[in-house]
Amino acid sequence: xxxxxxxxxxxxxxxxxxxxxxxxxxxxxxxxxxxxxxxxxxxxxxxxxxxxxxxxxxxxxxxxxxxxxxxxxxxxxxxxxxxxxxxxxxxxxxxxxxxxxxxxxxxxxxxxxxxxxxxxxxxxxxxxxxxxxxxxxxxxxxxxxxxxxxxxxxxxxxxxxxxxxxxxxxxxxxxxxxxxxxxxxxxxxxxxxxxxxxxxxxxxx
Amino acid sequence: xxxxxxxxxxxxxxxxxxxxxxxxxxxxxxxxxxxxxxxxxxxxxxxxxxxxxxxxxxxxxxxxxxxxxxxxxxxxxxxxxxxxxxxxxxxxxxxxxxxxxxxxxxxxxxxxxxxxxxxxxxxxxxxxxxxxxxxxxxxxxxxxxxxxxxxxxxxxxxxxxxxxxxxxxxxxxxxxxxxxxxxxxxxxxxxxxxxxxxxxxxxxx
Amino acid sequence: xxxxxxxxxxxxxxxxxxxxxxxxxxxxxxxxxxxxxxxxxxxxxxxxxxxxxxxxxxxxxxxxxxxxxxxxxxxxxxxxxxxxxxxxxxxxxxxxxxxxxxxxxxxxxxxxxxxxxxxxxxxxxxxxxxxxxxxxxxxxxxxxxxxxxxxxxxxxxxxxxxxxxxxxxxxxxxxxxxxxxxxxxxxxxxxxxxxxxxxxxxxxx
Amino acid sequence: xxxxxxxxxxxxxxxxxxxxxxxxxxxxxxxxxxxxxxxxxxxxxxxxxxxxxxxxxxxxxxxxxxxxxxxxxxxxxxxxxxxxxxxxxxxxxxxxxxxxxxxxxxxxxxxxxxxxxxxxxxxxxxxxxxxxxxxxxxxxxxxxxxxxxxxxxxxxxxxxxxxxxxxxxxxxxxxxxxxxxxxxxxxxxxxxxxxxxxxxxxxxx
DNA sequence: GATGAATGAGTTTTCATTCAT
DNA sequence: CATGAATGAAAACTCATTCAT
Numbered sequence: 001x002x003x004x005x006x007x008x009x010x011x012x013x014x015x016x017x018x019x020x021x022x023x024x025x026x027x028x029x030x031x032x033x034x035x036x037x038x039x040x041x042x043x044x045x046x047x048x049x050x051x052x053x054x055x056x057x058x059x060x061x062x063x064x065x066x067x068x069x070x071x072x073x074x075x076x077x078x079x080x081x082x083x084x085x086x087x088x089x090x091x092x093x094x095x096x097x098x099x100x101x102x103x104x105x106x107x108x109x110x111x112x113x114x115x116x117x118x119x120x121x122x123x124x125x126x127x128x129x130x131x132x133x134x135x136x137x138x139x140x141x142x143x144x145x146x147x148x149x150x151x152x153x154x155x156x157x158x159x160x161x162x163x164x165x166x167x168x169x170x171x172x173x174x175x176x177x178x179x180x181x182x183x184x185x186x187x188x189x190x191x192x193x194x195x196x197x198x199x200x201x202x203x204x205x
Numbered sequence: 206x207x208x209x210x211x212x213x214x215x216x217x218x219x220x221x222x223x224x225x226x227x228x229x230x231x232x233x234x235x236x237x238x239x240x241x242x243x244x245x246x247x248x249x250x251x252x253x254x255x256x257x258x259x260x261x262x263x264x265x266x267x268x269x270x271x272x273x274x275x276x277x278x279x280x281x282x283x284x285x286x287x288x289x290x291x292x293x294x295x296x297x298x299x300x301x302x303x304x305x306x307x308x309x310x311x312x313x314x315x316x317x318x319x320x321x322x323x324x325x326x327x328x329x330x331x332x333x334x335x336x337x338x339x340x341x342x343x344x345x346x347x348x349x350x351x352x353x354x355x356x357x358x359x360x361x362x363x364x365x366x367x368x369x370x371x372x373x374x375x376x377x378x379x380x381x382x383x384x385x386x387x388x389x390x391x392x393x394x395x396x397x398x399x400x401x402x403x404x405x406x407x408x409x410x
Numbered sequence: 411x412x413x414x415x416x417x418x419x420x421x422x423x424x425x426x427x428x429x430x431x432x433x434x435x436x437x438x439x440x441x442x443x444x445x446x447x448x449x450x451x452x453x454x455x456x457x458x459x460x461x462x463x464x465x466x467x468x469x470x471x472x473x474x475x476x477x478x479x480x481x482x483x484x485x486x487x488x489x490x491x492x493x494x495x496x497x498x499x500x501x502x503x504x505x506x507x508x509x510x511x512x513x514x515x516x517x518x519x520x521x522x523x524x525x526x527x528x529x530x531x532x533x534x535x536x537x538x539x540x541x542x543x544x545x546x547x548x549x550x551x552x553x554x555x556x557x558x559x560x561x562x563x564x565x566x567x568x569x570x571x572x573x574x575x576x577x578x579x580x581x582x583x584x585x586x587x588x589x590x591x592x593x594x595x596x597x598x599x600x601x602x603x604x605x606x607x608x609x610x611x612x613x614x615x
Numbered sequence: 616x617x618x619x620x621x622x623x624x625x626x627x628x629x630x631x632x633x634x635x636x637x638x639x640x641x642x643x644x645x646x647x648x649x650x651x652x653x654x655x656x657x658x659x660x661x662x663x664x665x666x667x668x669x670x671x672x673x674x675x676x677x678x679x680x681x682x683x684x685x686x687x688x689x690x691x692x693x694x695x696x697x698x699x700x701x702x703x704x705x706x707x708x709x710x711x712x713x714x715x716x717x718x719x720x721x722x723x724x725x726x727x728x729x730x731x732x733x734x735x736x737x738x739x740x741x742x743x744x745x746x747x748x749x750x751x752x753x754x755x756x757x758x759x760x761x762x763x764x765x766x767x768x769x770x771x772x773x774x775x776x777x778x779x780x781x782x783x784x785x786x787x788x789x790x791x792x793x794x795x796x797x798x799x800x801x802x803x804x805x806x807x808x809x810x811x812x813x814x815x816x817x818x819x820x
Numbered sequence: 821g822a823t824g825a826a827t828g829a830g831t832t833t834t835c836a837t838t839c840a841t
Numbered sequence: 842c843a844t845g846a847a848t849g850a851a852a853a854c855t856c857a858t859t860c861a862t
Contacts, residue, residue, distance in 0.1 A: 028233030042844045115320025117384040165374035179322040197367050201405035247827045438643030452848045525730025527794040579780035589732040607777050611815035657823045
């Protein structure tokens, strides 16, 4: 029998609660009790669905990673290769990417992936996969721009990595990997600087 | 009365054990029991010295951060502004920096700072301070090189940040922020690529 | 949902065990472990029901005080105002009261109320309330006797207090406030003496 | 060699601190650390003098009991058998007795004797001895008064016990056995009432 | 003999996990 | 299947007591 829609809703409620609680408190300090309470279900229901706490963590990170990745892809697909002002377009998309990274769910995922690897080796491939997918997507767009003759890119994938590194490193560090919310201009400035350097390296004239 | 040398040795042994255990397991999963055992002291001795588990974490991160910072500074001071092969010199120093970051103590510090901020807001200033000191030191060296006319740097501090971002981002991500030991060529390649882009942006001719 | 009968039984078992253990060892030396073992439940069950050790103490004293008070009231209601031999009747009831005070539960309550007031200020009103209720009930009975013309009582409440003081002081002191079990004649004699003095003061020739 | 005077002073300082701390917190909750700190000595000094915590309790109760007993005897020796107003004299002395009982040291002793008997069976004889000495002393005085024809006392010891019971029961109960300080009129009234009844029973018309 | 530091043993409390309903 | 209550295992922390100086 296929799962009913209330079952799916319940499952999603648990996953959302888990991401929030795990992200805020970390795996060890998160209580299954509180996750169940937030999801509006009883504790054994959580266990029925996910086996144990570790399984819940794994599944909730998978779930949140997929959602985050979707938002990232949305942001990247908004990059217009023929935009009149290339510099402005790169800054806009870089800011959008950083917003995804620093959103509530984004930071929850990021921090859990960094801090809970000893609990879940399975996470690593997930994290790297997401990173690679993002890089590839960005590289594709940059390649199109290069094909238009507006960038000089011997290796679009490398360029994509470097663009991300240049623009996101500073905001990530400043925010404490998502622990603190950034003010808008704490993103705008570093992104402009990063794109500057990127264009100095890869720009045409 | 000033502390005797056994006192200091004991204290350092506890701190070293704490960094190792906290770094490997995270704050919550680390047991004071095990830290004491590794340090070769009884549990109450740990409490006598550091008050409680939280105080021990704080102090051990302070201690390890200071040691790591010293090693980083040592690496940077090795940058020779008049080296014949500038590209090679930048690569060498970048690799040295990354080795510091990915050393046992370095990764312990990094992962704790990322994952335990909800336990210790005090950590944030420490982390940012260390980062800034490193950036400033590197910026100073780069400025000298620029003064020799071998780099074109409108803003040495920004250049320092970008050099670090370009060279270290990939190795950090690949290693899972220190969870996995990297093979030498997992560092060499990305560093070369990073320095390439850096020189494309800031190099002279 | 109303508690099932096993719930109540379990709760009462814990309370009875707690009164016994607290009474014998005092609050600090009593172990929740032993209370749980005696009650035939697991330790966390105790915590689920009563929150913490302090809450368990409070609740168990409330419970035991109520039970003791019930027994005291039973004893007092047995005082027959028209008994042929008034002296014998007063002695009988006084002995019954003292038996309540020196019963296992009675002494547990008494000693905890004396010794653990720094843990539980709430206890004080409980103790005084129980004392007052007893005094009032006894006063009521004495007043009836006085109305029959067999005692001369300007103030029945005062007389009740004095009767209790005269008969119970010595046995309480001798027993070490319940620490030692008394032989029957260690109660009989002092009670007779106390009633003697009481009647010398309030008797009608 | 006889102990030097500083040794005696130190010893007394420890005992005084012990009585205060034990009396306020009870045996189990009292810390040897705090006793040592209050006495201005190091912890091992306490152990050198008294062996262990139990020994310190025992010795400090002995010491405080002796001091309290001295004060009680002083109060009783002030009873003037030929005072013009016998009622006033009995009230005065009864109040003095109660003041001894409810003084800081007095309540400390009383509460420890009640609550720590499972720690120290030796205490019992001490307590009973002190009680008996007090009763005997009071009985002696009452006997003199009776010899003067101002009281009719078949058994002076019994009368002494009853006078103490009648006057001190209520204040002791009200004060929670010394937990709460009484207002003066919380002593005066009950004492007057107690002496009233005493004289009604034993007075000469 | 007095002290500062160290320790061994024990206690309260918590929490992931599982029955019984 | 969902729930309320129960449990086993573990971990932080404390404290009486003892060395080394």
